Amino acid sequence: MxxxxxxxxxxxxxxxxxxxxxxxxxxxxxxxxxxxxxxxxxxxxxxxxxxxxxxxxxxxxxxxxxxxxxxxxxxxxxxxxxxxxxxxxxxxxxxxxxxxVIYKYGGAHKSPKSKNKFVDFVATNKVSMCVFVVNFFSN
Known part of the structure; x- marks a missing residue:
């Protein structure tokens, strides 16, 4: 066994x-x-x-x-x-x-023409994402 x-x-x-x-x-x-x-x-x-x-x-x-x-x-x-x-x-x-709807760091991003909101969010908010990640991991 x-x-x-x-x-x-x-x-x-x-x-x-x-x-x-x-x-x-x-x-x-x-x-x-x-x-x-x-x-x-x-x-x-x-x-x-x-x-x-x-x-x-x-x-x-x-x-x-x-x-x-x-x-x-x-x-x-x-x-x-x-x-x-x-x-x-x-x-x-x-x-x-x-x-x-994906909300960005510090506000909302809505694109009425786009189907892929996540890609739009990441592509247009790279700086905000970097600031968010740095702030998140620095604490």
Whole structure:
């Protein structure tokens, strides 16, 4: 029974890198080589969300250490983002980034002609974003 438990623990520890990094890396390369834009959007959205999740995990590590099943919850969430049956990353991008109005640091930017508000926000407010990031991390 100890060997079975050791094997399960080992497989569990390999599941994270496999689901969170190896498969998405492979799928991203396949998406770049394909002619379809749909898979490109899925994998770009995945890498944005994965980076954000990793950053938040680093910032909130003292709190997350108190949640014993955090790694399992993260693994399940990332599996939902990654699996092509769900396309979770593209879903979150569509619902929460593309459709919402993005407020810039110090005011609101609304472009009535543009469909992609996030790109407009970042492209027109680079200085404000830099000031925000420097102020955020200097405290």
């Amino acid at each position: 100890n060997r079975l438990w050791t094997l399960l623990t080992y497989l569990h520890s390999l599941a994270g890198p496999g689901v969170m990094l190896l498969y998405p890396l492979y799928a991203s390369v396949v998406a770049i080589e394909s002619a379809s834009k749909v898979d490109d959007e899925q994998w770009l959205a995945y890498w944005i969300l994965y980076s954000f999740l990793t950053l938040m995990e680093m910032l909130l590590l003292p709190l997350l250490e108190w949640i014993p099943i955090w790694y399992d919850l993260k693994l399940a969430f990332v599996a939902w983002l990654v699996l092509p049956q769900f396309r979770g990353a593209a879903f979150i991008y569509e619902k929460f980034v593309r459709e919402k």
